[in-house]
Amino acid sequence: xxxxxxxxxxxxxxxxxxxxxxxxxxxxxxxxxxxxxxxxxxxxxxxxxxxxxxxxxxxxxxxxxxxxxxxxxxxxxxxxxxxxxxxxx
Amino acid sequence: xxxxxxxxxxxxxxxxxxxxxxxxxxxxxxxxxxxxxxxxxxxxxxxxxxxxxxxxxxxxxxxxxxxxxxxxxxxxxxxxxxxxxxxxxxxxxxxxxxxxxxxxxxxxxxxxxxxxxxxxxxxxxxxxxxxxxxxxxxxxxxxxxxxxxxxxxxxxxxxxxxxxxxxxxxxxxxxx
Numbered sequence: 001x002x003x004x005x006x007x008x009x010x011x012x013x014x015x016x017x018x019x020x021x022x023x024x025x026x027x028x029x030x031x032x033x034x035x036x037x038x039x040x041x042x043x044x045x046x047x048x049x050x051x052x053x054x055x056x057x058x059x060x061x062x063x064x065x066x067x068x069x070x071x072x073x074x075x076x077x078x079x080x081x082x083x084x085x086x087x088x089x
Numbered sequence: 090x091x092x093x094x095x096x097x098x099x100x101x102x103x104x105x106x107x108x109x110x111x112x113x114x115x116x117x118x119x120x121x122x123x124x125x126x127x128x129x130x131x132x133x134x135x136x137x138x139x140x141x142x143x144x145x146x147x148x149x150x151x152x153x154x155x156x157x158x159x160x161x162x163x164x165x166x167x168x169x170x171x172x173x174x175x176x177x178x179x180x181x182x183x184x185x186x187x188x189x190x191x192x193x194x195x196x197x198x199x200x201x202x203x204x205x206x207x208x209x210x211x212x213x214x215x216x217x218x219x220x221x222x223x224x225x226x227x228x229x230x231x232x233x234x235x236x237x238x239x240x241x242x243x244x245x246x247x248x249x250x251x252x253x254x255x256x257x258x259x260x261x262x263x264x265x
Contacts, residue, residue, distance in 0.1 A: 008247055043254045047246060048217055050253065054199055054210060055218025059097075059138060063131050066101035070109075082110045086117025087126075 011041045015048055104134065108153045112160040121164065129167065133160035142220040198256055205252055209245035216242055 013019045014027050031038045070076045095103075109130055116126040137156045140146050146155065202210055212230055215221045221229070227238040 008243055008250075012246070040250070043250045043257075044246070046253050046257070047213070047250050050195070050199060050202065050249075051210070051213045051217045053195065055214045056135060056139075057199075058214070059135055060131065062097060063101055063134050066098060066105055067127060067131070070102060070105045076106070079106055079110065083113045084123070086114050087123045 007037065007040070008044070011037075011044050014041065015045055101134065104153070104156060105130075108156045108160075111153075111157050112164075115157075115161055116164055119164075119168070125164075125167070129160050129163050132163055136163075142218075144220075198253065201256055202249060202252060206245070206248065209249055212242055212245050213249060 010019075010027065014024065019027060031041060070079055109126075112130050112133070113123070113126045116129065117123075121129075133156055136159050137152075141152075150158070208230070212226060215226050215229065216223075223235040223238045223242075226232070226242065227234055230238065230241070232238045232241060
């Protein structure tokens with residue numbers, strides 16, 4: 001059985017917890033009865049995880065860049081003074 | 090959370106300038122190092138961002154206070170861990186994996202997906218991670234409207250899903 005676009009959307013709603021309780025119950029049953037749908041849902045879940053991971057990696061890179069900037073550029077010297085005095089022992 | 094008139098870079102810089110000194114003072118006074126304060130603040134920013142875009146924040150306090158609260162909370166956990174000398178991951182409760190804990194094949198898979206279609210990955214990330222609306226996605230990716238963006242997003246999802254399946258089955262250690 002080919003997984004159709006409506007199924008992809010349904011799987012998404014299921015994975016994102018956006019299904020009403022009744023629909024979720026029906027979908028749970030479908031997942032048990034249709035191994036192919038179940039397998040596709042698992043791959044889709046994997047995509048969600050990968051996208052999440054990618055997003056977080058990019059955010060972390062931007063955070064590190066911002067940190068690097070405020071700790072190195074001349075216009076932020078008063079910020080650095082404010083911060084460093086708590087660690088100069 | 091909408092970063093309408095401010096890029097994410099400017100937003101991050103502003104939070105460093107306003108909130109980090111308070112966090113540094115708190116951690117420094119309790120004997121922590123600057124590196125520890127930096128690490129804690131980085132994690133706090135990730136947690137804050139993800140909560141904010143998911144609409145899981147009730148901002149009764151300012152953005153700055155909320156962020157400082159998260160950082161203090163993380164520091165508290167970190168200290169407890171140090172005191173008890175436990176090996177548990179301090180971020181377990183927020184489920185933030187660090188790069189080191191990722192199995193190598195996951196990063197390899199991400200690099201492959203990047204090469205196979207960066208635009209699709211950008212679009213999926215805008216929707217699933219940054220929680221942008223279809224309207225915002227349509228504008229950002231020069232699509233005619235929300236409907237077109239929705240169709241495109243689903244095509245991308247299916248394309249990436251097929252690629253993940255295809256590649257994963259060839260990676261023996263892909264099992265996370």
